[in-house]
Amino acid sequence: MxxxxxxxxxxxxxxxxxxxxxxxxxxxxxxxxxxxxxxxxxxxxxxxxxxxxxxxxxxxxxxxxxxxxxxxxxxxxxxxxxxxxxxxxxxxxxxxxxxxxxxxxxxxxxxxxxxxxxxxxxxxxxxxxxxxxxxxxIRARVRAARLQLLKDGRWAGGGIPYGYQSAANPDGPGWVLVKDASRQPWLAEVVRRALDGATVNAITTWLTTEGAPLPEGSLARRKSGATGWNRQTVDGILRNPILAGMTPHNPGRPKSATRADPFAVFRDEAGEPVVNEALAVISTEEFTTLQRLLDARSAPQARQRSEREPTSPFLSRVVRCDDCNVFLCRGTNQKRPVLYCPACRQTMSRSAFDPYLVDRLLAERGTEPLDGSTVEAHWTAAGTN
CATH class of the missing domain: 3.40.50.1390 (Resolvase, N-terminal catalytic domain)
Structure with a gap:
């Protein structure tokens, strides 16, 4: 050879x-x-x-x-x-x-x-x-070193949360987190809107419209020509326990696609979360409420197919968004059926829209002949779902 x-x-x-x-x-x-x-x-x-x-x-x-x-x-x-x-x-x-x-x-x-x-x-x-x-x-040494950093109140690494920045530790070596004065007002307003009932999509649109500064080093900043926010970034900000002064036990987003548990935080020997009041934007009780709201509003597309609630295919991929000129898709918002735009994420409730269109259809076309019968007869036989 x-x-x-x-x-x-x-x-x-x-x-x-x-x-x-x-x-x-x-x-x-x-x-x-x-x-x-x-x-x-x-x-x-x-x-x-x-x-x-x-x-x-x-x-x-x-x-x-x-x-x-x-x-x-x-x-x-x-x-x-x-x-x-x-x-x-x-x-x-x-x-x-x-x-x-x-x-x-x-x-x-x-x-x-x-x-x-x-x-x-x-x-x-x-x-x-x-x-x-x-x-x-090596893994054991890294875990031990990270644990010691957390016990000392120092920043253990990972992405810097939005609204914060790293600073030299005034009490010794290393770094600590402090509030970022330029982004804290935006962060506080994002949290306030979410607790008041605003959806992640609505907050994302507001941040983009108002020209809010993007997170340092975010994916949005690295994408060529991208100047706006995205809902994943906003959702991640609202789920970070640093909002209540708590520290994720393992800072940084995991490699897997699963969302990190917002309550997997550094705790004391009694099992209680260690809270740094100087970093908190809301209380731990408010953070718990916020997570419940976010979970209730999670888009069905983010869930596993087996967990999604079935919705009617009526008008899906037929109606277009007037702003984006793309077809609307079916989904749910707070367990109510909606049509939503995959581009701008705006939604339209179907609870009143569908009956209105059905009534219009039957009033204008119901008596027309169809396969030996009428449109209204076929519609009644097929059902409205």
Whole structure:
């Protein structure tokens, strides 16, 4: 297969945080190339996963590793260390199995492993075990450090909530949250409107119309040409426990699509939420009321299909929004059927609108012939739902 070289190989490098100079991508690849040159192997490809956690991402879910497996004509994969490939034993074994199925072996520069012998495979598994133990130790240290920051009243990281900013800790090292004077009036008005019954959509429209400053570093600011607010941002602001002076136990939005629990906050030894009155905009009781209001007004499209209430298809995708010139869709608002515009999010109650249109239809077209009968007779037979 390879005439000039004993065998062909590919190189694989991974790094979770790009600032780790000691194990940089460049250094990993350099070491792997030197190893291949010393063995007389031909390097036929190099693949990297930069900024990818081995704990949160299995090898088969990474773009670099997937591209490597899609490559042909190699006999070995050279990595710098076992933990560059996987930090879980099961992930390591799955990756090795994928290579075995194509007749390729795995070589680690810093870990002298030989996957062709039972003893070598056993040693490689042991290294993977130690890698998994190290990853768990790192997670434990991070959790402990975050917990200590919260106990000290310091900012533990994550996105800065709207209406707040970070400042140097006056009582020691690190950072603390303080109110942002320029955005606090907007935040207070958003909360007031929500508690008074305004919908998230209405508040979003108001913020955009009034030109309220967007959150620093928000998605809305990063989108090309986007100058307005969106309902997801407003909903997230209203669900942040910092409004009541409470701190999310794990600051920052989770990677999964599920909404974070607004009551998963840092608590004292008695289980009571720790409240920083200097940051509070509303009381904890008002925050609880606000969450009930938001849950009651949640758009049905945000719920799982099994949890949605059925609505009539009458006029759905038929009526157009006069402002946006797009078809209205069916939905519910506070459990009442509505038609809503997917662009501007304005709604129209169907409780009076549907009967009015039915009466108009029957009055103007009811006596017209239809399939041997009349429109009114067919409508009565079909029912109004």
């Amino acid at each position: 390879h005439t000039k070289y004993e065998r062909g190989c590919v190189l694989y490098a991974r790094l979770s945080v790009t600032k780790e100079e000691s194990v940089s991508i460049a250094r990993q690849l350099h070491s792997c190339r030197s190893y291949a040159e010393a063995r007389g192997w031909e390097v036929v490809g190099e693949f990297i996963d930069d900024g990818v956690s081995a704990t949160a991402n299995r090898p088969e879910d990474r773009k670099g590793w997937a591209a490597l497996l899609a490559t042909t004509d190699f006999d070995a994969v050279i990595i710098w260390k076992v933990d560059r490939l996987a930090r879980r034993v099961l992930d390591f074994l799955h990756a090795d199995e994928a290579l075995q199925q194509r007749g390729a072996g795995l070589v680690a520069v810093e870990d002298p492993i030989d996957m062709t012998s039972p003893q070598g495979r056993a040693f490689a598994v042991m290294l993977a075990v130690f890698g998994e133990m190290e990853a768990e130790a």
